[in-house]
Amino acid sequence: MTKKQPASAPATEHSLRSSYRESVLEHLFVGEVMKHLWLNQVSIEVLKPQVDDAGYDLVFEAKGIVRHVQLKSSYSGAKTSRVNVSLDLGNKPSGCVIWLWFNPGTLELDSFRWFGSGPGTQLPSIAKFKVAKHTKGNALGSKGDRPNLRVIPKKPFKTFKTIAELIHELFGPL
Numbered sequence: 001m002t003k004k005q006p007a008s009a010p011a012t013e014h015s016l017r018s019s020y021r022e023s024v025l026e027h028l029f030v031g032e033v034m035k036h037l038w039l040n041q042v043s044i045e046v047l048k049p050q051v052d053d054a055g056y057d058l059v060f061e062a063k064g065i066v067r068h069v070q071l072k073s074s075y076s077g078a079k080t081s082r083v084n085v086s087l088d089l090g091n092k093p094s095g096c097v098i099w100l101w102f103n104p105g106t107l108e109l110d111s112f113r114w115f116g117s118g119p120g121t122q123l124p125s126i127a128k129f130k131v132a133k134h135t136k137g138n139a140l141g142s143k144g145d146r147p148n149l150r151v152i153p154k155k156p157f158k159t160f161k162t163i164a165e166l167i168h169e170l171f172g173p174l
Contacts, residue, residue: 024107025073025100026057032109032163037062040174055086056095063171065119068092075104076111084132084149085115095123098166099157112166113157119172126150 030046037044047059056068070089074080089095096116102109116123132149160166167174 021107022071022073025102025109026071028107028109029071029098029100030058033060033167036163036167037174042171042174053088054092055088055090056092060170063119063174065171066093067119067170068095070095070097071100072097073100073102076101077104082151082153084146085126085129085152087126087148087150090123090126093122094120096170097123097152097157109163112160112163113154114160114166114169115152115157116169119170126152 034044034046042062044060044062047061049056049059055070057071058069060067060069068089070085072083083097083099085097089097094116096114099113099115100109101111101113127150129150129152132146132151133143134146135143137143158169160169
């Protein structure tokens with residue numbers, strides 16, 4: 001007797017053009033951070049690496065605080081319960097993970113999940129978390145370890161509803 005395979009989810013713009021969507025969300029997020037700081041008369045520098053192999057997507061500097069930020073995103077209502085994070089992020093000053101939750105119909109940012117430490121403090125050690133696996137198997141179907149990535153579940157993330165709350169976590173009181 002053959003086992004019936006589960007039907008796969010239908011492809012949507014979100015899965016077919018995920019790189020494009022990630023770029024849009026990153027720009028929207030950076031714009032919201034910049035707008036909030038502008039309205040509070042705080043200058044910010046935003047840097048983007050040419051290659052994303054060092055564990056972060058953006059670098060923010062405001063109020064003398066440098067933040068290396070790994071961005072993740074999920075649409076509101078998604079069953080996503082974890083994200084993969086590079087061990088390299090822990091070597092950066094004030095590294096943190098910001099997990100954007102957005103409305104899939106409008107791309108509006110709904111809430112933010114945060115994993116990190118206070119300004120000027122390194123990322124808490126993530127070495128204790130489970131080692132990530134490759135998403136595709138090799139010729140034998142085995143999914144090998146990705147030794148430099150750790151799987152972080154939702155639970156240790158703090159949730160913020162507003163950009164103001166998140167910015168306070170990033171840079172302290174304005």
